[in-house]
Amino acid sequence: MTTPPQPQILRPASYVYGQWHAPKDGQTLLDAVYGRPVAVISSKGVDFAQALAYGREAGAQLRKLTFHTRARMLKALANYLMERKEDYYALNALTGATRRDGWVDIEGGIGTLFSYSSMARRELPDERFLPDGKVEVLGKAGTFVARHLLVPREGVAVQINAYNFPVWGMLEKLAPAFIAGMPSLVKPAPQTVYLAERVVRDIIASGILPEGSLQLVTGDPGDLLDHLLEQDMVAFTGSAATANKLKVHPNIVARSIPFNAEADSLNASVLGLSVQPEDPEFTLFVKEVAREITGKAGQKCTAIRRPLVPRNMVDAVVDALRKELSKVTIGDPSRDDVRMGALVSVEQRQRVQETLEKLGQEADIVIGGGVIGGQSDLLGGDREKGAFLDPTVLLCRDPLTARGPHELEAFGPVATLMPYDSLDDAIKLAKMGRGSLAASVVTFDRHEATELVLGIASTHGRVLVLNRTDAKESTGHGSPLPQLLHGGPGRAGGGAEMAGIAGVKHHMNKVAVQADPTTLAAITREHIPGAEVQEDTVHPFRKSFDQIQVGDSLLTHRRTVTEADIVNFAALTGDHFYAHVDDIGAKEGIFGKRVAHGYFLISAAAGQFVSPAPGPVLANYGLENLRFVEPVGIGDTIRTRLTCKRKIRKDLRPGETRPTGVVEWHAEIRNQDEVLVATYDILTLVERGRDEFDGPAEDAEGGEQRAEGEGAKA
Missing domain, CATH: 3.10.129.10 (Hotdog Thioesterase)
Incomplete structure (x- = not known):
C-alpha cells in the first residue's frame, strides 16, 4: 500500500494585538497517521503582557454591545464557519481522527455557536447587563429596594485547551465568554494546534467579531500567567495533574483569579442488575462502551474508562464486546472504510502503553492487543511511525480492593471491566473514581435507575440513563451539550463549562445594587413595583x-x-x-x-x-x-x-x-x-418597525436548529 504524498508543512501563527506572528523555526509536529512532519510552531517574539493589555482594551468596545447583538454576531460567524467546514476536515485526518470524529469536533463546535446564539436571544435581555433574581424589598414602606445585576468582567478570558478537540474545545469556551462580553485569548494544545489555527484564521478574516475579541497563541505560553490581573480569568481543559499545577500558580493565587478546570476523569458506565443478555439494554450497553473506546481512539475526557457489570454477566459482556470491537477497522482516517484512527502522537501512544503496564498489575487484558497480544491489520497508515493502538479491554476481578483502575487513566482506546454484586457495590465503585465528568446507567428498571443516579450524583457532573425508550434520541454517554453542565467535582476539576446561560454568567461579576424603586428601575430598565x-x-x-x-x-x-x-x-x-x-x-x-x-x-x-x-x-x-x-x-x-x-x-x-x-x-x-x-x-x-438587524429571513435559522439538535454534541 502506497503512502500518500508528504503534506505541505504548515506554520500555524499566533494572532495577538491585531497581528499575525508566524514562526520561522520552532517545534516540529508529526502527523498521527504516517509520522511525517506536518507543522512547525513557536510563540517566540509574542509579548504576553501586551496581548493581555490589548484584549482588556478591546473588551471595552465589546461590552458596549448588547447580549442580542453579540448573539447575532455569533450566529453569523457559525454560518460563515459552516460554509468552510471541508477545509477543517482536510486537516482533521492529520490528527488521527476519522471524519465521524471530526464531525463531533468541527460541526459540534460550530453547533455550539448556534446554540449559544439562540439561548442568548431567547433567555437574555437585549441589554449589556443581566438583572439576576427578584427585587428585594428592604424597607417597610417600599422606598428602599435592591437587586443583583450581572455585568461583564473587564478582563480577558484565557482559555487553555486540550489536543483532542481542537475546534469544539475552543468554540465551547469562546461562545459563552463572547456572549458575556469578555474577549478571549486561546492557547490550544500543540499537537493539533494547526487545526485550531485554521479556524481562528477564518474567524479573523470574516471580520464578524470586533477586533480584539479573539487572540491566539500557537506555541509555548511563556510567562502568560504572570501578567494576569484580577479581572481576568482562566479556563483549562486537560489532565488533572496539569490543572493542579496551574491553579496554584503564584499570580493566580495572589490575585484570586477565577480558574475553571475541566479535567480528564475515570468515567463509569453501569449495566443494571436487572438487565439480561436478551434485553435491548444489554445491546445498548455493549455498543455504547465500544463506541466510547473507539471514538477519537479513546481520547475523550468523557470516555467510559470503567464499565461496571453484574458479576454473573462478565463473560457475556466480554464475549459481546469482543464481537463488537472485532468489526472496528483501524488505519488511515481519511479512508471511508476506516472506523478508528490513531492516537494524536507516538508519544501519546507510549504514555498509554506505560499506563497499560501499570494497570496490568491488577487487571488482565481480555480483548485486544495493548502491550501483550497481537495487532490488527491496518487499512493505511504506518504501524511504527504512526500512533496506532488497538482497542483494549481489561478485567479487574476484585475492583473494590484494587487501586490502579480507579486512579490511572490510559487516555486512549482502553477500558477496564469491573464486576459488582449489588447496587451498593456499583455505587461505591463509581465513586472510587474520586469525581467524574460523566457517568451512564443502562437499565429499564426505574427503581434501579433511581437508586444508581441518586447514589452517584454527588461525585458526577452529568449522568445519562440509557434504555430502550430514549436510545434513538440519546446523544450518548460522552456527548456534552451546550445546554448542560460540562464539568464535575473532585478529580474532574471542580469546574463548570457551558451549562447554558450559566456558562455566560460565569464570565460576569455579580453586584447587589440598592436604591429607591424609581432609581433602580432606571438602572435596570425594568419596571419595579413602587417605581414612578x-x-x-x-x-x-x-x-x-x-x-x-x-x-x-x-x-x-x-x-x-x-x-x-x-x-x-x-x-x-x-x-x-x-x-x-x-x-x-x-x-x-x-x-x-x-x-x-x-x-x-x-x-x-x-x-x-x-x-x-x-x-x-x-x-x-x-x-x-x-x-x-x-x-x-x-x-x-x-x-x-x-x-x-x-x-x-x-x-x-x-x-x-x-x-x-x-x-x-x-x-x-x-x-x-x-x-x-x-x-x-x-x-x-x-x-415593531424594521431595523438594521431585519434582513431577509434566510434559511440559516433552519440550519441553526439542525446544528443545535445534531452538531452541538462533542
Whole structure:
C-alpha cells in the first residue's frame, strides 16, 4: 500500500494585538497517521503582557454591545464557519481522527455557536447587563429596594485547551465568554494546534467579531500567567495533574483569579442488575462502551474508562464486546472504510502503553492487543511511525480492593471491566473514581435507575440513563451539550463549562445594587413595583413596540363584582368549586363567604385594560408569575394597573414578514381599599418597525436548529 504524498508543512501563527506572528523555526509536529512532519510552531517574539493589555482594551468596545447583538454576531460567524467546514476536515485526518470524529469536533463546535446564539436571544435581555433574581424589598414602606445585576468582567478570558478537540474545545469556551462580553485569548494544545489555527484564521478574516475579541497563541505560553490581573480569568481543559499545577500558580493565587478546570476523569458506565443478555439494554450497553473506546481512539475526557457489570454477566459482556470491537477497522482516517484512527502522537501512544503496564498489575487484558497480544491489520497508515493502538479491554476481578483502575487513566482506546454484586457495590465503585465528568446507567428498571443516579450524583457532573425508550434520541454517554453542565467535582476539576446561560454568567461579576424603586428601575430598565410610572392620553395598546417605554402605565376604571358575575363564570367554565357557588360550604371554609374565581379576576382585568380595536398588539403571548393574594367577595370593587415592565425584541424567522417584539406588562389588581388582590405579568406580541438587524429571513435559522439538535454534541 502506497503512502500518500508528504503534506505541505504548515506554520500555524499566533494572532495577538491585531497581528499575525508566524514562526520561522520552532517545534516540529508529526502527523498521527504516517509520522511525517506536518507543522512547525513557536510563540517566540509574542509579548504576553501586551496581548493581555490589548484584549482588556478591546473588551471595552465589546461590552458596549448588547447580549442580542453579540448573539447575532455569533450566529453569523457559525454560518460563515459552516460554509468552510471541508477545509477543517482536510486537516482533521492529520490528527488521527476519522471524519465521524471530526464531525463531533468541527460541526459540534460550530453547533455550539448556534446554540449559544439562540439561548442568548431567547433567555437574555437585549441589554449589556443581566438583572439576576427578584427585587428585594428592604424597607417597610417600599422606598428602599435592591437587586443583583450581572455585568461583564473587564478582563480577558484565557482559555487553555486540550489536543483532542481542537475546534469544539475552543468554540465551547469562546461562545459563552463572547456572549458575556469578555474577549478571549486561546492557547490550544500543540499537537493539533494547526487545526485550531485554521479556524481562528477564518474567524479573523470574516471580520464578524470586533477586533480584539479573539487572540491566539500557537506555541509555548511563556510567562502568560504572570501578567494576569484580577479581572481576568482562566479556563483549562486537560489532565488533572496539569490543572493542579496551574491553579496554584503564584499570580493566580495572589490575585484570586477565577480558574475553571475541566479535567480528564475515570468515567463509569453501569449495566443494571436487572438487565439480561436478551434485553435491548444489554445491546445498548455493549455498543455504547465500544463506541466510547473507539471514538477519537479513546481520547475523550468523557470516555467510559470503567464499565461496571453484574458479576454473573462478565463473560457475556466480554464475549459481546469482543464481537463488537472485532468489526472496528483501524488505519488511515481519511479512508471511508476506516472506523478508528490513531492516537494524536507516538508519544501519546507510549504514555498509554506505560499506563497499560501499570494497570496490568491488577487487571488482565481480555480483548485486544495493548502491550501483550497481537495487532490488527491496518487499512493505511504506518504501524511504527504512526500512533496506532488497538482497542483494549481489561478485567479487574476484585475492583473494590484494587487501586490502579480507579486512579490511572490510559487516555486512549482502553477500558477496564469491573464486576459488582449489588447496587451498593456499583455505587461505591463509581465513586472510587474520586469525581467524574460523566457517568451512564443502562437499565429499564426505574427503581434501579433511581437508586444508581441518586447514589452517584454527588461525585458526577452529568449522568445519562440509557434504555430502550430514549436510545434513538440519546446523544450518548460522552456527548456534552451546550445546554448542560460540562464539568464535575473532585478529580474532574471542580469546574463548570457551558451549562447554558450559566456558562455566560460565569464570565460576569455579580453586584447587589440598592436604591429607591424609581432609581433602580432606571438602572435596570425594568419596571419595579413602587417605581414612578408614566401615563398619557394614548392607550398603551395603541402604541407600537418602538413607541412603548418601560414605565408606561394605565390605571383602569373600577368594576364591582356581583353574584351574577360569579354564577355566570361558573356556568361558562364548569368550575363549580364550593367556595364560589355553595353559600353554606363557603361560610364554613377558610374565607367565611363566597368569593370570586381567581380566573374571573384576571379575565375581568383584561376587560378593563384591553383596547379591542385592531392595532399594534397582535396577540397575548403568555402569562407568568400569577399570584392570588387576597379573596374578592360579592360587592367588592376592583381595578387594575397595567405597567410596561420590559421589552424583548424578536428576530424575524423564516416566512415571517412582520417585525415584532414581546412587551412584558406587570398587572396589579387592587380592591376598593387599595389592597392587592392579584398580581401577574402578561406578555403581548407587538408589531415593531424594521431595523438594521431585519434582513431577509434566510434559511440559516433552519440550519441553526439542525446544528443545535445534531452538531452541538462533542
